[in-house]
Amino acid sequence: MSTSELPQARSALEPLVDAAREGDRPAFDELVRRTYVETYTLALRLTAHEEDARDVVQEAYLRAWRGIGSFRGDAQFTTWLYRITANTAYTTVKRRRRHRAEPLDAMLVEPAEAHLEAQPEESAQQSALLDRLSAALEQLPPKLRVLVVLKDVYGMSHEEIAEELGISVSAAKVRLHRGRKKLRDLLHDDVGPGEGRTGGLEHAV
Amino acid sequence: MQCEDVARILPEAVDHGAAVEISVQRHIDTCLRCQAELARYRKMLRGLQLLRTRYLEPAPGLLAQTLAAIEVAGEREARRAILNGRRLAYAGALGGAAVAAGAAATVVIVHRSRRRAVPVAG
Numbered sequence: 102m103s104t105s106e107l108p109q110a111r112s113a114l115e116p117l118v119d120a121a122r123e124g125d126r127p128a129f130d131e132l133v134r135r136t137y138v139e140t141y142t143l144a145l146r147l148t149a150h151e152e153d154a155r156d157v158v159q160e161a162y163l164r165a166w167r168g169i170g171s172f173r174g175d176a177q178f179t180t181w182l183y184r185i186t187a188n189t190a191y192t193t194v195k196r197r198r199r200h201r202a203e204p205l206d207a208m209l210v211e212p213a214e215a216h217l218e219a220q221p222e223e224s225a226q227q228s229a230l231l232d233r234l235s236a237a238l239e240q241l242p243p244k245l246r247v248l249v250v251l252k253d254v255y256g257m258s259h260e261e262i263a264e265e266l267g268i269s270v271s272a273a274k275v276r277l278h279r280g281r282k283k284l285r286d287l288l289h290d291d292v293g294p295g296e297g298r299t300g301g302l303e304h305a306v
Numbered sequence: 307m308q309c310e311d312v313a314r315i316l317p318e319a320v321d322h323g324a325a326v327e328i329s330v331q332r333h334i335d336t337c338l339r340c341q342a343e344l345a346r347y348r349k350m351l352r353g354l355q356l357l358r359t360r361y362l363e364p365a366p367g368l369l370a371q372t373l374a375a376i377e378v379a380g381e382r383e384a385r386r387a388i389l390n391g392r393r394l395a396y397a398g399a400l401g402g403a404a405v406a407a408g409a410a411a412t413v414v415i416v417h418r419s420r421r422r423a424v425p426v427a428g
Contacts, residue, residue, distance in 0.1 A: 126380060130373055137372060141364040146357070155368055159375045166376050167383075227353075231360060234353045253354040274318070281317035285350060 118178045121169050129169065133162055136179060140186050146250045147190035149239040150197070157193050161186040187251055188265045194243040237287040245280035252277050307333040312340045320347040 114135065120128035140161060145154035164185050172181055238246055247266065251257045252273075257265075263273040307329045319326045334340045 126376075129376070133372055133376070134369060137369055138361050138363065141368060142360075142362045145362050145364075151365070155364065155371070158364075158368060159372050162372050162376055163379050166379070227356070230349075230353050231356060234350070234357060235360075238357075249354065253351055254357045256355075256358070278317045281320075281347070281350070285317070285347060288346075288350065 114178050143186050144190050153193050157190045161189045184265050191266050248276040249280040
C-alpha cells in the first residue's frame with residue numbers, strides 16, 4: 102500500500118454513469134476502474150483494517166451495481182458511492198466489534214512506510230504531519246473515527262452522516278466533538294500552532 | 307471564563323461559522339494559551355482536509371477481485387431472473403391448462419344435462 106495521485110481523471114464519468122444506469126456492465130466496470138482507489142482509501146480510513154477495507158470495497162460496488170438503476174444523478178456519482186461506502190464500512194466496523202476480539206495493534210494498518218511516498222507538492226513538514234494524522238486517526242475508536250473521517254476529511258454534513266449511519270444529528274455532533282478532542286489528545290504537541298494564525302474565533306477555518 | 311472551559315468547546319467552536327458566546331471569544335482574544343490551542347485545532351483540521359486527496363494504493367488484485375465479484379453477482383441475478391421467468395411461464399401454462407380443463411368440463415356437464423332434459427316424443 103502506498104500513497105498516490107488519483108490514477109485517472111474523474112472527468113467524463115457522466116456518460117459511463119448514464120450507460121451503467123441502463124444496465125451496461127462494461128460501463129460500470131470502467132467506473133469501478135476509475136474510482137476504486139478513492140473508494141479503497143475511504144474504506145481504509147474508516148475501517149483502519151486492510152482486509153476489511155477490501156471487503157467493504159467489493160460490497161460497496163455490488164450495492165452500487167444493484168442500485169445504480171435508481172441513482173437519480175442529483176448528486177455526483179462519487180458522492181453517492183462515498184455514501185454507500187460509508188454505510189457499508191460502518192456496518193462492517195460494528196460487526197467486527199461484535200465478533201472479533203483483536204488487540205488494537207492488529208487493527209492498525211501498516212504504519213509510516215505506507216505513507217512515505219508523499220505527493221511532490223507536499224513539503225516534508227506537511228507530509229510528516231499527514232503521516233501522524235493518519236496514524237492517529239487509526240487509533241481513534243471506530244465510532245468516533247467514522248465521524249471525523251466523513252466530516253473533516255470528506256466534508257459530509259452532519260445530516261448526511263447521520264442519515265447514512267442511522268443515528269441522530271445530535272449524536273453525530275457529539276461523536277464528532279469527542280473524536281476531534283481525542284484526535285487532538287493523540288497528537289499531543291505534534292500539531293504545534295506552527296504556521297497557523299493565532300487570532301480569535303472570527304478567523305476560524 | 308477559564309481556559310479549561312474554552313478547551314472543552316474548542317473542538318466544536320473551530321468549525322467555520324460556529325456560534326460561540328461572546329465571553330468565550332473575549333477570553334481567546336486575550337489568552338495566548340487558548341489562541342495557541344485554537345491554532346492547533348485549525349492546523350489539525352487543515353491536515354484532515356488534505357488527507358482527502360492523499361490516496362492509498364490497495365495491494366494488487368483488489369480491482370480484479372471486485373470486478374469478478376460483480377460478474378458473479380450479475381450472473382447469479384441473471385439466472386434468478388431467468389428462473390423467475392420460467393416459473394412464471396410454467397405457472398401461466400398450468401393456469402391456462404386448468405382454465406381450459408374447467409371450461410371443457412363445464413361444456414360436457416351442460417351438454418349432458420340438456421340431453422337429460424329433452425322430453426321423450428310420443
